[in-house]
Amino acid sequence: MEIEFKFHLNGKECSVKTDPRRPLLEVLREDLALTGSKYGCGEGQCRACTVLIDGSPAPSCVTAVSTVQNRQVQTIEGLAEDGRLHPVQQAFIDEDAMQCGYCVPGMILTATGLLNRNSNPSRGEIIEAMNGNLCRCCGYGNIVKAVEHAARLVKERSSR
Amino acid sequence: MNRDLESIRNEFPELERYELREGPSYQFELSRREFAQVLGTGILISLAGQSIFAQGANGSRQTDGADRLHIDTSGIVTVMTSKVDVGQGSRTQITQAAAEELRLPVSRVRLVMADSALVPDDGGTAGSRTTPATIPTIRKACAAARELLLEMALREFRSENSSIEVRDGVVIDPATNKEFGYTDLAKRDDLNVALGKRARSDVAITRVENWSVLGRPTPQVGGEAIVTGRHQYPSDIQRPGMIYAKVLRPPGYGSKLISIELSGAESMAGVTALRDGDFVGFAASTSARAEEARMAVAGTAKWETAEHPSSDNLYEYLRDHSSTGGSRGGRSGGAAKGSVPDGLAASKKVLRASFPIAYIQHAPMEPRAAVAEWQNGNITVWTGSQQPARVRGELSAAFRITTDQVRVIVPDTGGGFGGKHTGEVAVEAARLALAAKRPVSLRWTREEEFTWAYFRPAGVIDIAAGLGDDGSIVAWEHINFNSGGSAIATPYEIPNTRAESKSCDSPLREGSYRALASTANVFARESFMDELALASGSDPLAFRLRHLPKDRLRTVLEAAAERFNWSARREKLKGSETRGIGLACGTEKGSYAAACVEIEVDAKAGRYRVLEICEAFECGAIQNPLNLRKQVEGCIIQGLGGALQEEIRFANGRILNPRFSDYSVPRFKDVPLIETVLVNRPDLPSVGAGETPIVPVAPAIANALAVATGARIRSMPIRDGVFRSV
Ligand code: FES
Ligand code: FES
Numbered sequence: 001m002e003i004e005f006k007f008h009l010n011g012k013e014c015s016v017k018t019d020p021r022r023p024l025l026e027v028l029r030e031d032l033a034l035t036g037s038k039y040g041c042g043e044g045q046c047r048a049c050t051v052l053i054d055g056s057p058a059p060s061c062v063t064a065v066s067t068v069q070n071r072q073v074q075t076i077e078g079l080a081e082d083g084r085l086h087p088v089q090q091a092f093i094d095e096d097a098m099q100c101g102y103c104v105p106g107m108i109l110t111a112t113g114l115l116n117r118n119s120n121p122s123r124g125e126i127i128e129a130m131n132g133n134l135c136r137c138c139g140y141g142n143i144v145k146a147v148e149h150a151a152r153l154v155k156e157r158s159s160r
Numbered sequence: 161m162n163r164d165l166e167s168i169r170n171e172f173p174e175l176e177r178y179e180l181r182e183g184p185s186y187q188f189e190l191s192r193r194e195f196a197q198v199l200g201t202g203i204l205i206s207l208a209g210q211s212i213f214a215q216g217a218n219g220s221r222q223t224d225g226a227d228r229l230h231i232d233t234s235g236i237v238t239v240m241t242s243k244v245d246v247g248q249g250s251r252t253q254i255t256q257a258a259a260e261e262l263r264l265p266v267s268r269v270r271l272v273m274a275d276s277a278l279v280p281d282d283g284g285t286a287g288s289r290t291t292p293a294t295i296p297t298i299r300k301a302c303a304a305a306r307e308l309l310l311e312m313a314l315r316e317f318r319s320e321n322s323s324i325e326v327r328d329g330v331v332i333d334p335a336t337n338k339e340f341g342y343t344d345l346a347k348r349d350d351l352n353v354a355l356g357k358r359a360r361s362d363v364a365i366t367r368v369e370n371w372s373v374l375g376r377p378t379p380q381v382g383g384e385a386i387v388t389g390r391h392q393y394p395s396d397i398q399r400p401g402m403i404y405a406k407v408l409r410p411p412g413y414g415s416k417l418i419s420i421e422l423s424g425a426e427s428m429a430g431v432t433a434l435r436d437g438d439f440v441g442f443a444a445s446t447s448a449r450a451e452e453a454r455m456a457v458a459g460t461a462k463w464e465t466a467e468h469p470s471s472d473n474l475y476e477y478l479r480d481h482s483s484t485g486g487s488r489g490g491r492s493g494g495a496a497k498g499s500v501p502d503g504l505a506a507s508k509k510v511l512r513a514s515f516p517i518a519y520i521q522h523a524p525m526e527p528r529a530a531v532a533e534w535q536n537g538n539i540t541v542w543t544g545s546q547q548p549a550r551v552r553g554e555l556s557a558a559f560r561i562t563t564d565q566v567r568v569i570v571p572d573t574g575g576g577f578g579g580k581h582t583g584e585v586a587v588e589a590a591r592l593a594l595a596a597k598r599p600v601s602l603r604w605t606r607e608e609e610f611t612w613a614y615f616r617p618a619g620v621i622d623i624a625a626g627l628g629d630d631g632s633i634v635a636w637e638h639i640n641f642n643s644g645g646s647a648i649a650t651p652y653e654i655p656n657t658r659a660e661s662k663s664c665d666s667p668l669r670e671g672s673y674r675a676l677a678s679t680a681n682v683f684a685r686e687s688f689m690d691e692l693a694l695a696s697g698s699d700p701l702a703f704r705l706r707h708l709p710k711d712r713l714r715t716v717l718e719a720a721a722e723r724f725n726w727s728a729r730r731e732k733l734k735g736s737e738t739r740g741i742g743l744a745c746g747t748e749k750g751s752y753a754a755a756c757v758e759i760e761v762d763a764k765a766g767r768y769r770v771l772e773i774c775e776a777f778e779c780g781a782i783q784n785p786l787n788l789r790k791q792v793e794g795c796i797i798q799g800l801g802g803a804l805q806e807e808i809r810f811a812n813g814r815i816l817n818p819r820f821s822d823y824s825v826p827r828f829k830d831v832p833l834i835e836t837v838l839v840n841r842p843d844l845p846s847v848g849a850g851e852t853p854i855v856p857v858a859p860a861i862a863n864a865l866a867v868a869t870g871a872r873i874r875s876m877p878i879r880d881g882v883f884r885s886v
Contacts, residue, residue, distance in 0.1 A: 022448045035396035036389020041606045045820035076389035089387040096379045100247025101386035102525040102574030127828045136525040137247045138797035
């Protein structure tokens with residue numbers, strides 16, 4: 001049975017008509033052509049599919065599309081503003097925090113969610129917050145550095 | 161329906177899936193016109209043997225080799241290779257190599273990788289061959305292009321000044337200040353006439369001391385597309401009219417489909433349901449809809465199941481199903497020296513041990529995926545594979561078409577680690593696309609990847625060794641059941657040695673994995689070296705050095721030990737029951753690795769934790785220190801998975817832990833303090849670095865655990881009834 005849903009996607013009003021049980025990840029990728037959110041496990045274990053829902057990271061593979069009705073959803077495609085990379089994106093480039101890069105969109109959104117609630121996380125807090133995200137290339141070291149660097153960039157940008 | 165498609169359909173045989181045979185590698189010649197469409201106007205350069213040919217994009221072809229370079233009129237140089245990037249950094253490193261020789265910044269070089277319609281055949285991406293084999297070939301082609309530019313410039317300037325050089329893609333005549341660059345070269349349509357056929361065997365590549373792009377820390381090419389989510393991995397490819405597929409898998413290995421009633425799916429609007437032999441697949445406008453179709457009929461399938469062994473008695477099974485010779489590692493390790501029986505007989509002490517090694521899986525972050533699109537009997541497939549030529553062969557065999565009719569494109573892919581050498585997902589997507597008459601995207605689920613891809617071989621390794629009166633090793637025998645022959649020969653100086661790799665009838669489908677069997681062979685050897693050191697009352701470091709010739713392996717071992725402060729730490733931790741240190745070293749594929757680790761043990765709880773790993777690695781001249789560090793650290797941490805926790809369990813033809821919730825892999829919290837020592841040898845040719853750094857990790861941990869607890873665990877993963885990692 002198909003139902004019409006409305007939510008805010010990357011700052012814009014968005015509506016889809018679909019089966020309410022479908023995972024948000026699938027709707028984003030197949031109905032809305034936003035393939036930046038990745039599938040890695042489908043069971044909430046790898047967080048490659050992370051999106052921000054009302055600013056907090058959530059695994060979109062286990063989030064039924066019906067639950068985002070009227071909420072704010074942000075995907076990796078909506079992070080850069082006016083062609084300018086978000087500080088977390090910039091930090092991943094600066095620290096060369098990627099190998100195959102498949103985990104990177106999820107990593108960036110989880111880190112963005114962390115910085116949304118804690119602008120100055122310690123290394124331990126970063127590891128705690130990121131532990132749900134898998135990187136099979138095992139580039140964890142550079143990713144931690146990137147999140148630390150991102151926190152500095154956020155501060156710099158907001159003080160300007 | 162198109163005629164060609166119809167005839168293919170009528171002819172279509174039962175799908176040939178899951179064969180691990182090698183497909184032949186072919187050249188694909190796209191027409192001139194299509195070429196120009198893809199690359200724009202400019203010139204194309206081929207390098208066949210040592211000859212260079214250049215001609216306008218609209219001219220006639222006189223070369224036999226496929227084109228290697230294209231120079232467009234804006235001065236962007238496109239380099240073409242059949243290599244793929246699955247995260248090992250080949251895109252960045254090949255771009256650097258090309259930029260170096262072309263005398264261009266990295267930003268003006270574009271790399272087209274693994275599109276069978278465009279690229280020359282450099283082979284697949286495996287065995288750390290890109291750095292030692294492909295990069296030199298590409299550097300030669302680019303150096304030839306640079307020389308061509310120089311030559312044309314001199315003609316243009318009517319100069320014979322031999323000291324003129326190419327800088328930043330431009331040649332400047334010091335006499336007149338006139339400029340001639342790649343942009344000008346690309347506009348010349350008379351090159352063929354001007355140059356004719358010229359042998360360029362004298363083209364020299366840039367010497368290491370003159371490197372200005374290679375050797376420098378160069379961040380990942382294409383990074384912006386990754387952080388913005390713009391890069392399209394194989395699972396992200398979108399085509400007009402594309403639909404999504406799901407496959408009905410057998411209930412276990414060896415099961416045969418007897419019958420299935422598809423009508424429940426066929427009657428669903430917009431659903432394509434297909435059975436062809438044992439293959440049953442569904443395609444629809446969304447994955448959910450395809451899954452619905454699958455679920456609607458799955459219950460009607462009748463299967464004939466087959467007996468299949470269980471991982472509980474895996475090691476006995478392997479021993480009972482072994483045969484001598486013909487190892488899958490390609491080497492049976494037959495190298496023998498002296499006489500092991502005589503050596504053992506003459507030894508003062510003889511030790512024997514067996515080392516069981518579990519199956520593990522690559523579990524790349526992106527499971528297998530393919531998009532297939534038919535057009536007039538020809539097929540184009542986008543898929544993530546380290547062996548595009550093989551995939552092309554599999555498609556051509558499955559559909560009884562020539563390889564000319566198959567185009568395989570490998571977008572930069574989400575991980576491989578040796579686990580994506582096959583084309584089953586491409587064949588499945590292509591079969592469904594043929595039936596649906598639309599492009600089809602098939603993305604395996606994680607469970608499918610864990611079950612129907614292949615595994616790193618399990619194995620059992622038996623070692624026997626004898627110590628002489630002076631405490632040195634006199635004889636060494638190393639027999640590997642199933643996991644393969646790489647690095648099976650000992651690098652230590654021992655008068656009597658024998659090594660053998662036995663093939664076994666593997667219960668699971670297996671294939672290559674980062675460093676393949678060297679992980680298992682080095683684990684067993686380096687664990688046993690410590691057992692011998694203990695038996696002879698020596699420091700494990702001194703014991704190894706005593707048997708190592710003065711060579712590259714010795715150098716990295718010393719470098720790791722020095723950075724780690726091995727001797728002082730050993731002194732300090734003597735007698736500690738909560739801390740232990742261990743070391744190990746190994747070599748494979750021409751590179752050298754040594755690691756020292758410190759672990760913490762809670763004997764009461766039976767838990768241990770790796771606190772620190774210090775690894776030294778040497779792979780000749782370092783081409784990109786940033787990428788090298790990523791590869792070494794990646795190997796170390798991925799190696800922790802196989803060392804501490806990864807193990808595939810199976811019974812009744814099923815994998816028992818085919819999910820990340822049951823099969824745990826290293827996460828942020830598992831990462832210890834890591835220190836890497838990159839030993840640079842500018843005097844030696846560069847070799848690959850994506851594999852060997854994994855080998856010393858596990859044995860160094862087992863050795864540290866034995867020191868701290870007195871308990872020697874000989875299995876991988878390193879755990880037993882008493883101890884396991886936290
Ligand atoms: S795909 Fe959603 S957590 Fe893995
Ligand atoms: S970069 Fe490959 S999975 Fe993280």
